[in-house]
Amino acid sequence: HRFRVGVVMAGLSRTLGIFGGFVAVVGAAFYPIYFRPLLMPEQYKKEQSINRAGIVQEDIQPGGLKVWSDPFGRK
16 A cells, blocks of 8 residues: 555656646746846837837838837837
8 A cells, every 4th residue: 555655656746847847948938038028128128129220110011000019018
């Protein structure tokens, strides 16, 4: 009886380890994509203004579509 409990606990530990590792990898991938811009909006506003310098929206925006807006602006 005691041996079975050890085998079940080993399987549970392995499953939790694999699941925890998967969650950690997904979290590490989403941090720079989603969470970092939310935590540092001023840095990303500055980068976007540099990246979009010299771009005239009317020249590249197809007719009838909404013009770009500030993704950090509150609605």
